[in-house]
Amino acid sequence: MTARLAGTILLAALLCVPFVVHSEFWLSFWLLVLMFTFLGQSWNVLGGYGGQFSFGHALFFGIGAYGTAVLQVRLGVNAYAAAAIAIALGALIAAVIGLLVFRYRLRGAYFALVTLAFAEVARVLVASFQFTGSGFGMLVPLSRGIENFQFADRRAFYLIAWGLVVLGSLIALWLENSRFGAQLMAVRENEDAAQALGIDLVRTKVLALALSGGMAATVGVFYVQNYLFVDSHIAFGPAMSIEALLVCIVGGLGTVFGPLFGAVVLHALGEAAKQATGNAPGLNLVLYGVVLIVALRFLPHGVAGLFARRPRRKPEAANA
């Protein structure tokens, strides 16, 4: 069975969850899994396919979340318009940051540190101003109705999240079968060779970062519409950034369904640990650390790599 087939089956099964599962708890659980899958996919576009490891993806998530909250609460913008503006803002800020850091050839650990720094600055900033709810965070007033992008039935949100995951998989598929994706992967593999073959490094990386930023901002918007609350720690704290990269690394970098596999495995384990130990706070993070170490040691290609053709073809010697 290929990873693609397994992923498609899993995705189809997840569509059935709201119609079979009636427990509010489990519906919320799978909803979170889907949300983190799409967040992971956003990281995957940049990190998995582009080789640029961001350590501050919360920045774009937070821009989406705070963007839509501020626009609705402070400026009275319609929920859908606010969502669109917040997503565009996420992509735009990502592009600006990309222009800054890639122009100056920051990569590897330096790129990771700069993204982390931007996220931390944003976290401190939103917590400092009344306008953004300072330390308390922001509540979007409850007013259910399709016109406000608020649904009484959580299944509606579930289906939207599922749709996002499908969209994310299609984006990844597009990357694997398009010129832009080919150039992005070439940049990941070898920047000098990519440039020698006519690829504009800065343009390629900036576009990937903008796409990734827009996707992460979409998750932020979705989060706010679903929970009607956001604060600086949720939005810009390192937890969201780590979640984004962890689901990819555990699931399989640069694969269509890697983030889905990673999110399912991580959250299933995290939930199991919680149930077993009676909800010790922070335990899931300890477990994530252990899972990461195990995954790096035994699954270099992530869960998706498990499905790869097992007897790997040996390098063919002689007259290549």
Added chain:
Amino acid sequence: MLEVRDLGKRFGGIKAVDGASLDVAKGEIVALIGPNGAGKTTLFAAITGFVPPDTGHVRLMGEPITGLPPDRVCARGMVRTFQIVQPFGALTVRENIAVGAHLHRPRRRDALARAEQVAAQVGLDRRLDQPAATLTVAGRKRLELARALATDPKLLLLDEVMAGLNPTEITEIVPVIRAIRDSGVTVMLIEHVMQAVMSLSDRAYVLNNGRIIASGSTAQVASDPQVIEAYLGHGAAARLNSQLQDGHAS
């Protein structure tokens, strides 16, 4: 086609390239030879925009391209390969070549079709679905060549595509390069394998200490005393000559 004038590049106190000038005409195969450390690769890098030259200028088909970044130079029709091969390791041979083919082909299908075509041209058609990281040295050299060729260049700069190959592999790749020229691509190559230089190239430039010390037909430069001294050390030409004369005398 290519006009290089007084190109200079200095790294700290070392003049890696020191006022080098050369010309390549359409349809030629021109060799750039010289002892190790002469500055051949740096000259290539300065011509293709990988290192900005300090002095001089480069023209490609009459257009100034001095200081343009490599991707723009490539888009204008001049592409280089790397002496130290730089494959996209995790991608297959087909995907590797398609990256080059995408330069002028936005559609995936066209790029993949072109990749197969080029692979056949350089003899990689049986390895299309293999990850590039699993290729042998000879295979990787061919892949460098194939990727560059897939960008449909007008001028191809080859940096030691034969280094590290065994004699059989060299005799295999020589006709490949000749066929590339016959298909209308001008070729300039850095090469140490003299057998290949002699059989392939129309003309040669000899670089030593960053300067062009000789140029002309390959036979001419190979017998030039300055060239012999550059390779074998000061006084070598005189010694060789006297040995030859002694040989005739006895």
